[in-house]
Amino acid sequence: MSTRELRGAAETAPRMRSENLDRRDRANLLRYMMLMRASEERALTLYRQGKVPGSFYDGRGQEAISVGSSFVLGPRDRMCILHRDLGAHFVRGVTPERYLANFMGRAGGVTRGREGNMHFGDWRLGCIGMVSMLPDMAAVATGLALTFKMRREPRVAMTYFGEGSTANGQWHEAMNFAGIHRLPVVFMLENNKFAYSTPNELEFAVDPVERAAGYGFPGVSVDGNDVEAVFEAARVAVDRARAGDGPTLIECHTMRMHGHGAHDDMSYVPKELFEEWEQRDPIASYTAQLIADHGFTEAEIDELRESVKSEVDEGARLALAQPMPEPGEAVEGVYADEWQPLGDGNAPWSRWRDTAPVNGKGRVS
């Protein structure tokens, strides 16, 4: 599909209805978004209770982006996940317990206390954790994609960055390199209106999605609060990449509903903007969509919600019971003794679910 067609598909359908999702997929999409919301609410509570050292970041209001896009990936695909994309971690197989434990600096957190809040990625699930400098992981993602291309493997790398980091020279370097070599990488751009307190108009003169063409590949705009729209856009981009047609930039329009961190009261945001985007809450609107268009009952939704709640409660209980790491460990692990391959992530989408894994590797159909 050409860029024009992609953009057309995204913009004309008020509420995307994907042809590529079955009922179970839809339930999963909602569940993962709920899991992200509930986990982050719980983490924020723990933060306010003084259990979380350092700073607190969440992606409230942006759940559809990470869930919808990561849902597309097969087990052998790879991700570099950012701080508003907890849903992607969950889709790949991280549990609420390990997420919460990481925030609390516990021995069983994903980084065992080495890194805080969202600076994590479970390599055993094929995820590379972020650094604070943005958008550094975009460069790393091109490296992963370069490897897939060199080895002629039908695998894709997916990475996220905010609209602010498109101002950085490294964004240009990554986009440029990906375009030169038509690398199998999908760039998810989360435009949530503010980079900390800096609005779009002070971050760039031209919308980043327009600039993709300058690097030689399509830029697509989607409603970042419509999970099926995000899913579809990502699906098309991932299939393109897997087929050897190169990168795609997908700009997801959304709104950051909480501050840059819990320490930020967002007083620089006009109240009307909040109210407008409250109406477009991704979880509430998808719930309504599932009931209205896909025959889901209130009871089913409640059941989903309950199961998410108990999963998060259990995760919190387990995370709180974890010890802190041994102080002496602080000086260990600077060097590696050997390289190990990354593990594969979970792939709950029906396309992967229905293909029997061969030696743990999913088949591309």
Next chain:
Amino acid sequence: MSSSRTETLVEVTMPQMGVSVAEGMIVAWRKHPGDWVEADETVCDISTDKIDTEIPSPASGRLVEILVQENETVTVGTLLATIDTGAQPGQAHAVESNGHAAAPEPQPEPNGSPDRSHVISPVVRRIAGEHGVDLSQVKGTGIGGRIRKKDVLAFIEAGPAQERPLHTESPYRPEPAPAPAQAQEESTGSERRMPLTPMRRQIAEHMLRSKRTAAHVTTFAEVDMSRVVARRAELKERFAARGVPLTYLAFVARATVAALQDQPVLNASIDGDDLVYHGDVNLGIAVALEDGLIVPVIPRAQHLSLEGIAAAIGDVSTRARSKQLVAEDVQGGTFTITNPGQFGTTLATPIINQPQVAILDLEAVVKRAVVVDGPEGDSIAIRPMVNVCLSFDHRALDGAEAARFLGAVKARLEQWADDA
């Protein structure tokens, strides 16, 4: 001596080696006036009632003077020697200094560069310290006359100063007087006079005192050791595999300890007008040494099995002969067993080991023809027989008690059962 030096003198005194020890004798001085002594280095050898040992130096410094000579006996706490901790290794002895107490004046170099002969680098200081080098004697070839590492190393290799001694600098060092024990062997052919060794004198004193204190009576029993001999044959290899030597003495000790528990008056002491019953059986085993005897104690022997007692006897005997006993090893005994029978004697009247009230003597095991009771009446049999001789203090107990005890020991041995 300058006044500053008296404040740095450390005393070496006669130590108290055990609660009841009141005095000690200097056997030999290992360090002499003028010698450098390191902390913990042995200063002299001493001998006490309880034990022979060494005195380690309380500090590092130079030994100034010795106040008690070899073979002198002094009370605990007596000042024996002094050490000057203010001295430095390599410094001139008072005896060598010719009265020049001050350090040499720094000599300005002829070319005008500052004198650095006093600058001592870390490695030079360390090497000088290790070898006791007097740095004022070392010529420095570094800048400004600084003593370099190679300079101090060369000094050590070359040995002491090559300069010719002055009239007042003599190589003489005072030596200890020769030990009296090695002295006069007058070759008359008929009579030889040797002074009593410290141990001999101690034993002499103890034995006399015991005889003067206790009302000694000795009672004897003949014991048929066949069961013991058989049992020993059965157990010997097994014990030996575990490193435990099994002797007849071990059997007798075990039987004695068991009997003492039934008749505690034999495990007691007289203290003034009181008879003190001891809670534990701390069994003394007399061990013959080259120059005398010593009685190491096996504490709480009542808890030991046959194997335990055998192991303990082996251990204290070995340590006694290799002079590895410490003060505690010879203290606190409540009953003593002696075993001269290994030499073939058959009867003895041992002297009680004060402040105990009895001592058991085990004589030689000898095969004899004896009359034994059989199903067809009396007959003659050949049995390994041994005499056990119990000397007891008639102040504490009477003949009947003693006889009953000795009879119990005999019965236990003749009807040997391991757990009896």
Next chain:
Amino acid sequence: MSEMTYLEAISDGLREEMRRDDSVFCLGEDIGVFGGAFKVTAGFHEEFGAERVLDMPLAENIIIGAAVGAAVEGMRPVCEMQFADFIACGFDQLVNVAAKLHYRQGVAVPMVVRLPTGGGFSGGPFHSQNPEAWFLQAPGLKVVAPATAEDAKGLLVSAIRDPNPVMFLEHKHLYRRIRGDVPEGEHTVPIGEARVVRAGGELSVFAYGSTVAMAQQAAEELDEDIEVVDLRTLCPLDRDTILASARKTGKVLIAHEATRSCGVGAEVAALIGEEAFEDLDAPVRRLTAPDVPIPFSPPLEQHVLPGLDDMKEAARELLAY
């Protein structure tokens, strides 16, 4: 064995590894068709193809960052900075992503960054630097600096096989001026081991890169009992060899072309002061460039870079101390 220049040895090691293991590939500017600014990769493009000898855009962060991504997935990238100075343009990816990934996430990053270092040819401030001290302050990086052709090949091969990011400092001055016998075929030199080049008892000279040959020459011309130690690895330092030599001689001179403050010399001097104080017969001295950018005009540059006469003077002073 085969006699070759320092530069040829680097090529040889890289070529051998690329033949042995097809996960080894090169990224850098002008390394493909052009064969590299210093011709280290001449002929590689023909032998290994454009994919494995990747001509990168003028963008050091993506050179390093893409290498990180590739290394994480099991490739063995060998990045080339055209001049060591340009590592500054890729510094973020190097110290924040590459160096810390294992400590933070348990992910090994087996990559090499080759850095042509050093001055002496009027390259000016941006083509003459010796930036190793920057890397010593980024835990997670290893740093090697060969001084001979044999070590250039051996250390490069070890660096490629190491599962950590290794900074490979190749001194430009040595490229064609140093020749030596280099073992053919597989040849590795362990990372973390210094080498006593010349044994002596009166003075230890610790050097690396361009100062090793200089130290040997100074020792020979002075005809003194001087020990010369080639550090070879700057991080992790071979503490045992360094301390053994310092304790033996009691006098230490550390010589490097990099600027003075907080350099490798400062680190080695502190180590010796801490661990071998009682064996010192003289203060530990350093012979380095002063804390200035390297100037362009020859008399200025020569004044700043440590030379043979400076080395001999420093050695003489310490021997006499």
